[in-house]
Amino acid sequence: MFYEPKKKNHGLAHNPFNSLIVPRPIGWISSLDLDGIPNLAPYSFFNAVSYQPPTVMFSSGTGAAKDGLKDSLRNIENTKEFVCNLATWDFKEEMNESSKNVPSAVDEITMTGLTTLESRLVSAPRLAEAPVNLECKYVKSIAVPGWSDADNFKIILGEVIGVHIKDEFINQEGVVDIAALQPIGRLGGNDYTLVSAQSFFTLKRP
Numbered sequence: 001m002f003y004e005p006k007k008k009n010h011g012l013a014h015n016p017f018n019s020l021i022v023p024r025p026i027g028w029i030s031s032l033d034l035d036g037i038p039n040l041a042p043y044s045f046f047n048a049v050s051y052q053p054p055t056v057m058f059s060s061g062t063g064a065a066k067d068g069l070k071d072s073l074r075n076i077e078n079t080k081e082f083v084c085n086l087a088t089w090d091f092k093e094e095m096n097e098s099s100k101n102v103p104s105a106v107d108e109i110t111m112t113g114l115t116t117l118e119s120r121l122v123s124a125p126r127l128a129e130a131p132v133n134l135e136c137k138y139v140k141s142i143a144v145p146g147w148s149d150a151d152n153f154k155i156i157l158g159e160v161i162g163v164h165i166k167d168e169f170i171n172q173e174g175v176v177d178i179a180a181l182q183p184i185g186r187l188g189g190n191d192y193t194l195v196s197a198q199s200f201f202t203l204k205r206p
């Protein structure tokens with residue numbers, strides 16, 4: 001089949017776009033608002049974009065608040081800091097729960113029963129339950145050109161200025177044991193995938 005997204009002529013029950021770029025890593029973003037209220041939400045339009053400086057991005061769509069922004073985006077543009085926590089198998093339910101559309105004043109970390117640790121270099125808290133936390137300094141936002149004013153995606157770039165890895169996930173060879181981390185990734189619809197020892201394979205570069 002062939003379709004043109006702008007013509008919305010895929011003719012399928014669901015827009016297949018999300019199912020075609022898979023699996024997507026999940027940036028589980030913690031931030032603070034200007035009053036110090038913590039916020040947590042998952043973003044799967046998320047990735048690493050450069051090694052040096054290590055930089056990550058996520059893309060935020062329209063939010064339900066009056067200003068049309070999602071809380072993460074507003075918080076990060078205001079405070080210039082955030083933490084990107086690794087979403088893993090053990091906390092998949094909390095990850096999903098933290099995507100709930102709740103008023104800005106609600107702290108999704110407490111709401112989901114998760115706990116925080118102080119970050120070292122940013123004021124935003126990091127998730128104690130996550131085996132990896134990337135402390136990020138806001139770099140800039142880039143508005144994604146839309147088809148109309150209703151299309152409102154913005155890319156947030158953050159420089160990773162501090163990295164926490166729980167020691168138990170670094171093996172004797174000094175390598176991060178990704179299988180032990182059990183990261184989860186987003187597929188299409190409501191489907192996810194798990195990175196595990198069974199899903200690993202290795203290819204030598206030519």
Ligand SMILES: Cc1cc2nc3c(=O)[nH]c(=O)nc-3n(C[C@H](O)[C@H](O)[C@H](O)COP(=O)(O)O)c2cc1C
Pocket residue numbers: 026039040041042043044045046058059060061062063069070071072073095096098099100101102186
């Ligand atoms: C796994 C997962 C991935 C998501 N990825 C995105 C995304 O990339 N961009 C986005 O705008 N919303 C995404 N969402 C929805 C947001 O998490 C949701 O709108 C959330 O309420 C935003 O919270 P905030 O306003 O506290 O930032 C995702 C939800 C889930 C469950």
